[in-house]
Amino acid sequence: MTTMSASTGYQAHNLWVYVVKLLGLRWVTFISGFRRAKPMQKVLTIGLWLLILAVFVGSYLLSNYLLRELRSPVIMESGIDLAPFIEAIPGVILAGVFLLTMMASFRLLLQALYLAKDMDFLVAAPIPIRSVFLAKLLEAVLPNFILVLVFGLPVLLSLGADGGFHIIYYLLVFVVLACISLAAAGISSLLVMAIVRIFPAKRVAEVLTFLGAILILAISQSINLMSNKLESLSPEQITAGSSLLTSLNSPWMPLAWGGRSLVNFGQGDWASGAVYLALTIGLSGILFWFALNIAERLYYTGWASLQVGTQRKKNHRVADHREVNSMKVNIVERMLPTEVSAIMGKDFKLLQRDLNNLSQVIGALIMGIVFTVMLLRSGGEPPAGKGEAPALFMALLRSGMAYGSMVIGLFVGWAFIARLALVAFSMEGRSYWILKTAPVSTGKLLGAKFLMAYLPTLVLSWIYLLGIAFLQKAPLGTILYGLPSVALILAGLDGINLAFGVRGVNLTWTDPRKMENGVAGVLGMILSIVYQLVTLVLFFGPPLGLPLLGIPEGVGMLVGLLAGGMVTLVCTFVPLKIIKARVSQIGEE
Amino acid sequence: MITNTHPQIKQATQGDLEYVQPPLIELKDLCKKYGSKCAVSNINLSIFGGEVFGFLGPNGAGKTTTIKMIVGLLQPTSGTVKVAGYDMQSKPLQAKISSGYVPDTPNLYSKLSARELLRFVGDLYSMEPRKINHRIEELLRLFSLDDVGDNLIDSYSHGMQQKASLAAALMHDPKVLVLDEPTVGLDPKSARLIKDVLRQLAERGSAVFVTTHILEIAERMCDRIGIINNGKLVALGTMDELRAMQRGETSLEDIFLSLTGGTEEAEIAEVLR
Numbered sequence: 001m002t003t004m005s006a007s008t009g010y011q012a013h014n015l016w017v018y019v020v021k022l023l024g025l026r027w028v029t030f031i032s033g034f035r036r037a038k039p040m041q042k043v044l045t046i047g048l049w050l051l052i053l054a055v056f057v058g059s060y061l062l063s064n065y066l067l068r069e070l071r072s073p074v075i076m077e078s079g080i081d082l083a084p085f086i087e088a089i090p091g092v093i094l095a096g097v098f099l100l101t102m103m104a105s106f107r108l109l110l111q112a113l114y115l116a117k118d119m120d121f122l123v124a125a126p127i128p129i130r131s132v133f134l135a136k137l138l139e140a141v142l143p144n145f146i147l148v149l150v151f152g153l154p155v156l157l158s159l160g161a162d163g164g165f166h167i168i169y170y171l172l173v174f175v176v177l178a179c180i181s182l183a184a185a186g187i188s189s190l191l192v193m194a195i196v197r198i199f200p201a202k203r204v205a206e207v208l209t210f211l212g213a214i215l216i217l218a219i220s221q222s223i224n225l226m227s228n229k230l231e232s233l234s235p236e237q238i239t240a241g242s243s244l245l246t247s248l249n250s251p252w253m254p255l256a257w258g259g260r261s262l263v264n265f266g267q268g269d270w271a272s273g274a275v276y277l278a279l280t281i282g283l284s285g286i287l288f289w290f291a292l293n294i295a296e297r298l299y300y301t302g303w304a305s306l307q308v309g310t311q312r313k314k315n316h317r318v319a320d321h322r323e324v325n326s327m328k329v330n331i332v333e334r335m336l337p338t339e340v341s342a343i344m345g346k347d348f349k350l351l352q353r354d355l356n357n358l359s360q361v362i363g364a365l366i367m368g369i370v371f372t373v374m375l376l377r378s379g380g381e382p383p384a385g386k387g388e389a390p391a392l393f394m395a396l397l398r399s400g401m402a403y404g405s406m407v408i409g410l411f412v413g414w415a416f417i418a419r420l421a422l423v424a425f426s427m428e429g430r431s432y433w434i435l436k437t438a439p440v441s442t443g444k445l446l447g448a449k450f451l452m453a454y455l456p457t458l459v460l461s462w463i464y465l466l467g468i469a470f471l472q473k474a475p476l477g478t479i480l481y482g483l484p485s486v487a488l489i490l491a492g493l494d495g496i497n498l499a500f501g502v503r504g505v506n507l508t509w510t511d512p513r514k515m516e517n518g519v520a521g522v523l524g525m526i527l528s529i530v531y532q533l534v535t536l537v538l539f540f541g542p543p544l545g546l547p548l549l550g551i552p553e554g555v556g557m558l559v560g561l562l563a564g565g566m567v568t569l570v571c572t573f574v575p576l577k578i579i580k581a582r583v584s585q586i587g588e589e
Numbered sequence: 590m591i592t593n594t595h596p597q598i599k600q601a602t603q604g605d606l607e608y609v610q611p612p613l614i615e616l617k618d619l620c621k622k623y624g625s626k627c628a629v630s631n632i633n634l635s636i637f638g639g640e641v642f643g644f645l646g647p648n649g650a651g652k653t654t655t656i657k658m659i660v661g662l663l664q665p666t667s668g669t670v671k672v673a674g675y676d677m678q679s680k681p682l683q684a685k686i687s688s689g690y691v692p693d694t695p696n697l698y699s700k701l702s703a704r705e706l707l708r709f710v711g712d713l714y715s716m717e718p719r720k721i722n723h724r725i726e727e728l729l730r731l732f733s734l735d736d737v738g739d740n741l742i743d744s745y746s747h748g749m750q751q752k753a754s755l756a757a758a759l760m761h762d763p764k765v766l767v768l769d770e771p772t773v774g775l776d777p778k779s780a781r782l783i784k785d786v787l788r789q790l791a792e793r794g795s796a797v798f799v800t801t802h803i804l805e806i807a808e809r810m811c812d813r814i815g816i817i818n819n820g821k822l823v824a825l826g827t828m829d830e831l832r833a834m835q836r837g838e839t840s841l842e843d844i845f846l847s848l849t850g851g852t853e854e855a856e857i858a859e860v861l862r
Contacts, residue, residue: 440682
């Protein structure tokens with residue numbers, strides 16, 4: 001080794017020197033990316049950081065306000081004792097930090113250890129393998145730590161301010177947060193390796209994206225549904241809820257030790273605080289060290305990269321899909337040109353099998369179910385409000401509720417079709433050359449993409465419309481009017497979104513959700529909203545308004561179909577006509 | 590001045606035009622510019638049925654750009670591309686139905702199985718359903734993919750994906766086959782299989798246009814070779830003609846390096862010092 005060092009000039013450094021070098025590389029990449037970014041991207045990046053700062057300040061102010069409210073005389077007089085709950089808050093926050101960091105680090109570590117593909121290069125370099133793993137774990141922790149600081153730190157700081165805690169509390173908050181985040185990342189690294197041993201890393205990433213999207217949607221919609229319930233909670237229910245959270249602050253719960261140490265130090269109980277702090281730091285350190293060693297060993301011995309797949313099962317699954325799909329496609333094949341049905345069949349399979357795409361459309365279904373429940377719970381009656389609305393307005397609203405099935409069917413359809421049409425070309429990705437070199441005309445290609453977004457959406461919207469109308473016991477005339485109206489409005493939405501999808505096509509994206517956040521996606525959404533407002537007025541205005549003038553509703557429906565139908569047909573074909581020339585240039589940038 | 594030296598062209602120059610088959614690939618004054626950068630400059634080339642044409646050049650010389658224009662992936666800035674007698678710009682569908690393409694990276698639909706991919710390609714080329722089924726089994730067997738034909742492509746190795754890509758290109762039995770680095774990343778057995786397939790296709794009257802960095806393959810397999818450098822065609826002809834053109838150079842490697850410029854020995858020694 002000495003000879004080697006002498007001949008090559010190689011000199012070993014401290015482990016942390018390499019860690020800093022590796023982390024420095026990320027910093028260089030970030031700065032270099034920022035320097036080379038377009039001015040708009042730079043502005044957006046700076047804006048994002050300012051927003052994070054604003055959220056931090058906002059969280060702090062909100063926490064202060066809530067703590068004041070919890071200690072307010074109104075709460076005290078109601079007989080609810082929230083003091084143990086307030087004392088348990090640091091423990092609950094830190095337990096949340098641990099779980100969230102563990103979950104969030106999982107995705108980042110999966111990327112850093114398996115998908116980034118730089119591990120072989122780094123492990124082959126003359127640096128300690130431990131420094132590579134340390135850097136990877138820290139890389140996974142740092143972005144989450146920023147989130148932790150933004151959402152968790154303000155609550156802990158305002159708790160300190162509210163309780164008049166000792167200054168050491170504020171210093172230890174950072175130490176405890178860092179320890180808990182590192183321990184969580186360590187466990188996460190082992191979980192990643194264990195799971196990737198069974199499933200391919202790419203598939204795991206897809207499933208995570210899918211579950212993440214569904215989870216966020218489910219949580220947001222649950223909060224939406226529960227928001228009304230919260231106002232009517234009884235003191236007993238509040239006490240029961242706070243007791244549940246307080247029980248998490250038990251001295252036997254390792255996740256509570258960090259929080260207890262902070263509160264004890266803050267209140268000047270140094271002895272207890274020191275014990276809990278030592279336990280927190282010790283346990284976090286052991287967990288992190290253990291995870292680091294095991295992960296390093298598993299990776300280096302090849303255990304972590306040797307996959308134990310379930311090939312036989314997979315074969316069966318694919319074969320089953322093939323049979324079902326060929327049946328579905330055969331029906332379409334008889335009615336459409338072969339190339340069109342082939343592209344549709346292929347897209348249908350890709351949508352089913354790519355969870356990134358599937359999460360997009362499942363979100364629309366969940367939202368539809370939530371709104372259906374809300375509509376059915378209303379019993380067909382509009383919200384009463386403060387009872388100050390004019391009678392005519394309430395009568396119109398009541399009549400409008402009869403068309404609720406149509407609106408929900410349309411809403412689900414919009415969420416569905418916007419995603420399918422917008423990503424219709426981008427989802428081809430780098431495989432687009434197959435279509436581009438094939439003898440398929442632009443018209444057929446556009447037609448296939450149009451129908452692929454339109455047909456499933458129409459079926460789904462009609463199912464929603466008919467299902468809700470049946471449950472609402474809507475009149476047959478309303479249903480018969482709703483079916484063609486929804487079909488026409490969706491066609492226009494398809495045309496608009498498909499056109500914007502072509503305009504903003506990007507064949508290098510791997511995540512179709514990015515398409516919605518791009519300029520074309522946002523413009524498409526704005527235009528879709530305007531289009532829907534206009535068409536809703538045209539379709540529903542006459543059947544709702546004309547009866548007020550003594551004209552039969554049937555005549556109103558006819559007028560609505562004519563007026564709305566014309567606008568929808570224009571919006572279906574004109575955008576496609578405009579964009580047709582652009583289709584032949586896709587993939588040439 | 591580079592001239593076409595294929596035997597059929599020689600016949601043409603002698604006036605026997607009625608005996609000359611039209612070229613299956615014909616490039617006339619082909620140019621592609623990206624802003625002020627000229628990627629391909631005034632390429633004139635004719636490839637005939639029954640020949641394997643090797644298109645060589647250093648990295649960034651314009652090989653892939655040329656190929657992309659031939660198969661209709663890129664629009665030329667000027668000049669024309671004709672495939673099977675059809676102009677790729679004005680009659681793209683007719684031109685494309687006669688050609689098959691294997692790109693340098695096998696970017697295939699990863700969530701389809703090889704069998705599904707081939708069926709899809711067969712449908713795109715409007716093949717008869719019965720013929721599609723027969724052809725799929727034939728090609729999967731040929732490329733030893735029949736056992737994994739129902740597995741998703743994302744579970745395939747690079748070599749298997751490359752073979753699936755070639756199978757897709759052969760699905761409709763094209764008159765013109767264009768391949769960009771088809772042997773990269775393949776094991777010797779697969780590479781040999783691909784070479785044999787290309788040779789047989791040519792013997793059955795197809796035109797095969799292939800780029801490769803493995804000069805030995807080009808030397809042994811190709812009937813004619815074109816060398817492109819900095820977007821310009823700097824040499825064209827059979828191996829014998831290229832040797833005659835570059836006096837003293839006997840191997841294709843020497844001819845290639847003398848035309849495109851290789852690293853000097855002194856320079857190598859300086860770096861490895």
